[in-house]
Amino acid sequence: MLALEGVSVRFGGLLALSNISFSVEKGEILGLVGPNGAGKTTLFNSISGLVRARGRISVGGQDITGLPLHRRAKAGIGRTFQIPQPMHHLTVRENLTVAQVFGAGRNDPARINEILEVMQLSHKADADAASALALQELKRLEIAKALATEPRLLLLDEVLAGLESNAKRSFMLKLKELHALFGLTIVIVEHDIETISNLCTRAVVLNFGQLIADGTPAEVFNNPAVVESYTGAAHA
Numbered sequence: 001m002l003a004l005e006g007v008s009v010r011f012g013g014l015l016a017l018s019n020i021s022f023s024v025e026k027g028e029i030l031g032l033v034g035p036n037g038a039g040k041t042t043l044f045n046s047i048s049g050l051v052r053a054r055g056r057i058s059v060g061g062q063d064i065t066g067l068p069l070h071r072r073a074k075a076g077i078g079r080t081f082q083i084p085q086p087m088h089h090l091t092v093r094e095n096l097t098v099a100q101v102f103g104a105g106r107n108d109p110a111r112i113n114e115i116l117e118v119m120q121l122s123h124k125a126d127a128d129a130a131s132a133l134a135l136q137e138l139k140r141l142e143i144a145k146a147l148a149t150e151p152r153l154l155l156l157d158e159v160l161a162g163l164e165s166n167a168k169r170s171f172m173l174k175l176k177e178l179h180a181l182f183g184l185t186i187v188i189v190e191h192d193i194e195t196i197s198n199l200c201t202r203a204v205v206l207n208f209g210q211l212i213a214d215g216t217p218a219e220v221f222n223n224p225a226v227v228e229s230y231t232g233a234a235h236a
């Protein structure tokens with residue numbers, strides 16, 4: 001579904017991503033892990049088109065490397081942002097409609113209703129502007145917006161961060177439900193080992209812009225290079 005070949009991103013003198021290659025199978029839920037500043041969000045930005053990368057990125061066999069943002073959305077790439085980014089003055093439904101027109105090039109109210117229902121936002125759909133939502137609702141809206149673009153590949157950037165453990169558990173169940181319901185391939189950035197182990201069959205680890213491990217969650221979290229990347233021992 002997703003293939004990265006030799007992907008590199010440089011910001012001035014900083015090599016934020018260095019020659020990253022891996023692929024994600026259709027239907028897989030892949031964990032993208034690594035300490036702060038490792039390059040995880042830059043990788044999402046490279047895939048979704050916010051950042052220009054060297055190398056080759058393809059989705060469903062289509063080379064998207066040179067495509068602008070909106071054409072990547074139409075190629076089936078949906079994403080969330082670490083800090084939810086709704087259009088604050090619009091209602092929840094209006095936010096989803098804008099996302100659907102941007103990503104899918106159509107307005108399908110029935111599909112929007114389905115997304116509102118599955119994300120438990122129906123009761124908030126038309127009531128208030130998005131700015132009135134509580135944190136958990138904002139997180140659900142962030143995912144709902146990504147779903148409204150009708151993705152095949154969904155990139156989730158720390159969507160569980162800041163939730164207490166019960167909310168986290170119910171969010172994980174929701175992600176599994178979405179994965180099955182919409183037939184998604186998912187890449188999720190997450191720091192919590194338990195969450196990655198619960199959701200993912202495989203995890204890729206970045207550190208200082210380099211891919212340092214790729215395997216099952218148990219394999220990568222027991223990998224000495226990964227442990228060192230988190231404790232800082234390798235660079236102390």
Ligand SMILES: Nc1ncnc2c1ncn2[C@@H]1O[C@H](COP(=O)(O)OP(=O)(O)OP(=O)(O)O)[C@@H](O)[C@H]1O
Nearest residue numbers: 011014016034035036037038039040041042043082
């Ligand atoms: N637009 C930018 N201009 C310059 N440097 C940037 C830019 N975006 C990211 N960086 C740098 O690139 C490196 C990777 O950042 P990135 O945000 O991708 O890491 P991350 O793994 O997502 O970290 P976190 O877990 O803290 O979100 C960092 O050193 C960061 O400061």
